[in-house]
Amino acid sequence: xxxxxxxxxxxxxxxxxxxxxxxAAAGFATTYVLGLGNVWYGGTFGGALMFLAIGLGLWSKRxxxxxxxxxxxxxxxxxxxxxxxxFMGALTSQPVPRSRVLWSMLGFAGGTLGLAALFxxxxxxxxMGVNPQRSLESRVYKRGQAIVTEDGxxxxxxxxxxxxxxxxxxEGFNITEAAxxxxxVRIDPADLHLPANRTNWTVDGxxxxxxxxxxxxxxxxxxxxxxxxxxxxxxxxxxxAADGGKPVEGPASHPLPMLPLATDENGFLIAxxxxxxxxxxAWWGWPDGREKP
Ligand code: FES
Numbered sequence: 001x002x003x004x005x006x007x008x009x010x011x012x013x014x015x016x017x018x019x020x021x022x023x024a025a026a027g028f029a030t031t032y033v034l035g036l037g038n039v040w041y042g043g044t045f046g047g048a049l050m051f052l053a054i055g056l057g058l059w060s061k062r063x064x065x066x067x068x069x070x071x072x073x074x075x076x077x078x079x080x081x082x083x084x085x086x087f088m089g090a091l092t093s094q095p096v097p098r099s100r101v102l103w104s105m106l107g108f109a110g111g112t113l114g115l116a117a118l119f120x121x122x123x124x125x126x127x128m129g130v131n132p133q134r135s136l137e138s139r140v141y142k143r144g145q146a147i148v149t150e151d152g153x154x155x156x157x158x159x160x161x162x163x164x165x166x167x168x169x170x171e172g173f174n175i176t177e178a179a180x181x182x183x184x185v186r187i188d189p190a191d192l193h194l195p196a197n198r199t200n201w202t203v204d205g206x207x208x209x210x211x212x213x214x215x216x217x218x219x220x221x222x223x224x225x226x227x228x229x230x231x232x233x234x235x236x237x238x239x240x241a242a243d244g245g246k247p248v249e250g251p252a253s254h255p256l257p258m259l260p261l262a263t264d265e266n267g268f269l270i271a272x273x274x275x276x277x278x279x280x281x282a283w284w285g286w287p288d289g290r291e292k293p
Pocket of ligand 1 (some may be wrong): 214
């Protein structure tokens with residue numbers, strides 16, 4: 001195929017692939033700005049890479065098929081100089097198929113993809129957009145939010161005896177959503193050995209943890225006051241309620257999310273902030289506030 005003919009008729013398959021790559025890259029930027037979630041981010045960005053790769057593959061195949069094959073007879077000695085020069089001359093004189101349209105499309109697709117890849121960087125700057133850490137902290141509980149029982153009654157530390165456990169929820173939260181289920185456990189303060197930066201997360205020995213097991217999301221419902229351990233009945237993970245919910249046995253490898261507590265002016269328990277980590281099974285990742293565990 002002559003160079004001129006190639007420029008006139010850029011192969012549609014490659015053009016379409018580069019076009020789709022550009023569209024998918026623009027889609028990634030859009031879904032990121034709209035915060036549609038990981039499935040959309042992965043699908044659009046992966047799609048952009050895939051179409052770009054297919055387009056480049058088709059193009060390289062086309063270049064390859066445009067080059068004639070050379071078969072050089074194998075001699076016992078070195079290739080005679082004239083024959084070698086003839087071979088090199090033939091090789092370098094072969095026209096490589098070019099197309100301005102293809103180069104333009106490739107540049108556009110690569111540029112769009114590069115630009116789209118810059119969008120997630122804004123997450124690093126809270127003033128420019130979403131701050132993952134902040135959205136995580138505000139999840140489920142907000143600072144100052146009241147902690148209530150299933151029927152909406154406020155809870156005071158003395159409502160629990162030492163060794164007592166109570167399931168509570170953030171006020172106003174839909175209690176059919178598992179993410180809000182929280183366990184209050186009251187432990188003699190002398191038996192608590194919380195990390196140094198959490199000693200003020202408890203009120204009169206009351207500590208609060210997410211009720212969802214970090215192994216696979218079952219409800220952690222059993223408590224032994226003797227060992228001060230919480231047990232998940234699904235696969236027998238055990239968490240130390242006196243030590244920040246650390247896993248001490250079983251398949252769970254992550255601590256139970258802990259909720260910092262305080263009291264309001266009437267002595268009712270409130271959240272000092274959000275859970276310290278995402279609730280639910282560890283592999284659920286970092287929900288962005290739209291997904292429900
Ligand atoms: S879900 Fe709790 S141990 Fe498996």
